[in-house]
Amino acid sequence: MTVPQLYYFTIRGFAEYIRLLFLDNDIKFEDIRYEYGGKEWEEVKKTMIFGQMPCLKDGKQEIAQTGAIMRHLGRKHGLNGSSEEDATFLDMFFEGVRDVRMKYVRFIYMDAETREDIVNKTLPDCLEKLEKLFKIHSGDFIIGNKPSYADYILFEELDAYHHLDAHILDKFPALKKFWEMMWQRPNLKAYLEKRKADGVWINAIEKGMK
Known part of the structure; x- marks a missing residue:
């Protein structure tokens, strides 16, 4: 293979x-x-x-x-939900997270807004919408108790925003719980800890890193 x-x-x-x-x-x-x-x-x-x-x-x-x-x-790999409805919801969620990412990218590379604005207004407004969407389905992941392809973009983006501000997830308990849970996934934990220890850059410039 x-x-x-x-x-x-x-x-x-x-x-x-x-x-x-x-x-x-x-x-x-x-x-x-x-x-x-x-x-x-x-x-x-x-x-x-x-x-x-x-x-x-x-x-x-x-x-x-x-x-x-x-x-x-x-x-x-069977990470697209179990129905057409699931697949559409995941597609919508994925695109929503990508939209938030582009706001973050414009801050990082283009100085489109101040750090204060991105941390206190722009990202929290977006995270509030994602929190509501995440809570539509019960379970640990976006849909139920099985990960989907969209869970990985959500986790990585939450981790990137946490680099900007260590308290940015505090007002969004469902997303914070998900982010913390993903850090403990058996197949991810060692990789994530090494990535953090090595200081691997999120972006092509160091802006936003701790």
Whole structure:
């Protein structure tokens, strides 16, 4: 059986959702990382579908775009809910979290707003909506007691926002409980602790890291 190959930079970025999904579900994969802005990547990007990463090579298929990769893995590994209704809800949740991520990205890379605004207004407003959505279904995860592909983007984003402010999740008990639970997942814990100890950057710049 061919081991899937994940291509991305040496940061967490958008590929971290994919890495976490593989690790948590004990799926073997090759984690190929390039230095951001390095010469090696400048050559490799010429071979990529859109000239960007993440890129997943799974058997004979090359897949670009984060959402497409995550949904592919969700379908392939039974992480897409158990019905069309579940799949649609997860799709909506995933896209909602991606929208929040883009607000965070604009703060990190473009100084679109102040740290005070992003921590005290923008992110809390978004987290309030995600908290309500998360509580629609009972259980430890977005849907019930089995993880889905969308749980990995949610966890990684909550972890990134926690780097900005250690108390940002305090007003959102369901999300905070989920974030704490994910940190203790047997297949993730050692990786997350090493990632933290190594100070792996979330973004291509260090802004927002503790």
